[in-house]
Amino acid sequence: MGTMLNDVVPYNKDPNLYLKLAFTATFFAGVFQATLGLLRLGFVIDFLSKATLLGFMGGAAVIVSLQQLKGLLGITHFTNKMQIYPVLSSAIQHRNEWSWQTYVMGFCFLAFLLTTRHIGMRKPKLFWVSAAAPLVSVGLSTLLVTLFKSKLHGIATIGHLDKGLNPPSSNMLLFHGQFLGLAIKTGIITGILSLTEGIAVGRTFAALNDYQVDGNKEMIAIGLMNMAGSCSSCYVTTGSFSRSAVNANAGAKTVVSNIIMASTVLVTLLFLMPLFYYTPNLILAAIIITAVIGLIDYQSALRLWKVDKLDFVACLSSFFGVLMISVPMGLAIAVGVSVFKILLHVTRxxxxxxxxxxxxxxxxxxxxxxxxxxxxxxxxxxxxxxxxxxxxxxxxxxxxxxxxxxxxxxxxxxxxxxxxxxxxxxxxxxxxxxxxxxxxxxxxxxxxxxxxxxxxxxxxxxxxxxxxxxxxxxxxxxxxxxxxxxxxxxxxxxxxx
Structure with a gap:
């Protein structure tokens, strides 16, 4: 969503319009998702094959990771474009802005987070190590910057954050104007990705726990959730692989776990926000890189090469489409390759x-x-x-x-x-x-x-x-x-x- 909106309305130039478009895109994503479910059109999602999604997610993960170079290196001026060449060029061209304190601390925490993630993957019983690592990193980095702020003046921090809940955003939804088309397009594309991941997560855990998932009901639920979220300062969301896995490994069986999680977030928003004043931007960049790097599944790509060469080509096409052109074009290429494969099997x-x-x-x-x-x-x-x-x-x-x-x-x-x-x-x-x-x-x-x-x-x-x-x-x-x-x-x- 950030990629598509930033290309037209950069956040730093008009943050109010940017937020309005984000909430409007979320609303249209919800409408699109709920409509698919009500009309029982769940098969539309199946046009995104696993191979093309594998490439798409990998490309998006690389792009999102490269965007974090701004926070990880301490760069002040950075490109708003999301293609690999402009991002790398911007990072190199602004190397005079690099802060050695920032990247030394940033890469140390990144190494720590990747190590704990590796431990959690290798030894499922130690899942809590990788689950707690981001919180530990935020706390430790904030403490270091607070104690040594005179010596670490080159490290950018989050700064002041208002306490309390965000106000309702129903009055910020835009249903007219020149940017309506952008909001609708962004909503549909992010809605498709949201549905794909959410239903995939649901089916995965349904298979593990021996129950069934109705794809159309899932679509209606996710759609209504995003429509309600757009009116309460939320951007498009879905089920998360990582957090669902942590929840399952912790033994959670019902939605009570989500109630406890929401309550924790509520307490944090109401009372703990001032504690994040000295939280460095670099730690957020490290956490994001650690989170999205799991989407780069090269082992599955190698299996595609061994099993089905055409699927491998589809995977590479969507991967490089995202990297070289744009996220929407990457998704379009992914769908195009999937449809081409279907036509090839039908006609030949x-x-x-x-x-x-x-x-x-x-x-x-x-x-x-x-x-x-x-x-x-x-x-x-x-x-x-x-x-x-x-x-x-x-x-x-x-x-x-x-x-x-x-x-x-x-x-x-x-x-x-x-x-x-x-x-x-x-x-x-x-x-x-x-x-x-x-x-x-x-x-x-x-x-x-x-x-x-x-x-x-x-x-x-x-x-x-x-x-x-x-x-x-x-x-x-x-x-x-x-x-x-x-x-x-x-x-x-x-x-x-």
Missing amino acids: PNTCVLGNITGTQIYQNVNRYKEAKRVPYFVILSIEAPIYFANSTYLQERILRWIREEEEWLVANNGTSIKCVVIDMTAVTGIDTSGLAMVKELRKMLEKRSLQLVLANPGGTVMEKLHQSNILESFGSEGVYLTVDEAVADISSAWKA
């Missing part, structure tokens, strides 16, 4: 040649199973996707190419030719009119070449449409079988007879 479905495993009635891919042998005079093909308008032409061409290639193989190896083509439709879960036309056209083309076309195990929905379109009549009684083995046995016996 997997097909393979099946062979019989000797001594059984099982037919498997001849390229994956060495035991699977081709059946003389037959070409047995499997289509592993629904047949729709988007892939019907490709499937027709692919089947004809398979027939040609198999015919050449059979002639070269067995000295036999093809008499029958069997299409295993076990994995074909649906078919539309274009797919029906393709089947009808394919049968005619093979008939001209004196080849018989047989369909094996079409599903209920596919069978209904074949029957309604009258295509089954052209196949006759020996055109459709329950299994591939039944088709091969029956047709072979008919030839012998």
Whole structure:
């Protein structure tokens, strides 16, 4: 949110407008989230695959971490841009503003926080070490600056903070003006990210504790929470992986833990705010870096490379989109790559040649199973996707190419030719009119070449449409079988007879 708003309305230039836009964006995020839940459109979130989210979160974590160089190095003038090149350039160009006291203390506390985080991850029983480290760091750094403020004058501190609760912000919501579009766009993008993380957290802990999560109800709850939050000085929020994990490890089972946490925050806001006067900015930067660095999951990226190269490309695309262009463009690239992957699988479905495993009635891919042998005079093909308008032409061409290639193989190896083509439709879960036309056209083309076309195990929905379109009549009684083995046995016996 800070990235998107800062690009147009820098906080230091017009803080009042910046706050209004933040609250308005939060309101629209809540409206968007609740609407998705009410209309039961939870599947929209699924367009962000885990691979693209992995890259997006990693890129955002790098950018947010680099932005903390301002506080960690003690730089006074720093760029408002969020791309990697402007941020690094600004840090180097303003190296004359670096404060050695700031970065020595900052990197020491950063090392301490990273170490405690590592201990908490390696030894779950010591989760309290990493959980308490930020609070200890704030207290210790504040104490050091307070005691040695005459010698540490180069370290910037938070300064005065007002006690009490923030006033209601319902009067700060902007529903008109030139920045309304920015607020809506920011709200939708941050709302999507908020939903993705919140539902992912919910599903993770539901799996661990053996209960179910209704995604649409989660969306409504998060949406209403953000709509209410926008009226009470909150920016868009969601369920947190780290804090939920700490809560779970501590043994929390109900929302009473949240009530206690909220009460602690309330007491702090009402009575303890003056204690943070000498809290150095560097400690906030160190805490933020420690928090977001957990989003850079390089091990999962390596697993993507081993398992699915296309997912790895999607991950890298969203990662570099965030780093090089912007956070919104990074998200757009992530969605675009995810949609492209879906289209690729739909328009180029997997097909393979099946062979019989000797001594059984099982037919498997001849390229994956060495035991699977081709059946003389037959070409047995499997289509592993629904047949729709988007892939019907490709499937027709692919089947004809398979027939040609198999015919050449059979002639070269067995000295036999093809008499029958069997299409295993076990994995074909649906078919539309274009797919029906393709089947009808394919049968005619093979008939001209004196080849018989047989369909094996079409599903209920596919069978209904074949029957309604009258295509089954052209196949006759020996055109459709329950299994591939039944088709091969029956047709072979008919030839012998």
